[in-house]
């Protein structure tokens with residue numbers, strides 16, 4: 021009985037604060053997704069965007085925010101949600117159709133037993149992910165064609181992109197990330213990543229707020245990708261110690277200076293000659309780099 025009297029004064033300001041924070045989060049998600057879409061011209065007039073849904077928090081959030089943006093976008097486009105049911109044991113096949121029916125948007129569930137193929141081909145204990153994702157990719161490209169989709173939207177976020185960058189550097193010897201927009205390897209589809217600017221922690225909060233019916237991603241029983249986990253932990257550790265570092269690193273991907281890297285295919289180092297003209301952006305050669313003077317809008321000082 022007493023709780024009835026005690027609760028309102030303490031919970032009301034807290035509820036108001038949570039509501040304010042959630043509203044700010046929603047605005048940020050919409051702003052960042054809208055900005056990425058505009059910066060890379062991801063969605064154009066008349067597009068039919070195939071939103072790939074896995075049942076994880078990221079793809080739910082991508083669809084959720086994209087539908088909000090659809091209401092006020094300067095171009096008109098369609099959204100069709102697609103899930104590939106790979107017939108993993110225990111996959112709750114009813115969850116996505118129920119969710120999408122309730123949303124009232126067009127959707128397609130593609131049933132393909134890639135799980136059995138992968139199990140059959142990959143020896144016990146070996147990682148199944150590369151064959152599994154190759155099969156999934158081929159199927160989704162085909163489905164995109166059948167549905168008349170002009171864009172394929174994937175739910176990778178900023179932190180996925182940075183992890184991929186470091187994985188490629190550490191294990192592949194390449195300066196290569198995961199682009200916000202690309203032409204698929206079959207040359208027939210344009211793939212977009214509308215969450216490219218969004219931090220994973222914001223998606224975690226949004227998924228909790230929206231109570232998406234998350235389907236666990238461990239149903240296949242595959243080993244977790246340990247290298248990706250380690251890189252993710254390393255990046256989060258940096259972010260904890262130096263807030264803003266991940267944002268700076270993503271900015272770096274948008275401010276590439278080929279003349280200050282070492283790839284002869286991207287800069288004509290061999291043919292380099294003195295120009296006789298001073299260049300303020302040129303290499304000072306003998307000076308230590310002054311990181312504070314980056315001049316990039318919003319870029320923070322990097323403490324090494």
Ligand code: SF4
Nearest residue numbers: 148149152153240242
């Ligand atoms: S975790 Fe499982 S479902 Fe995901 S790519 Fe790997 S094998 Fe496929």
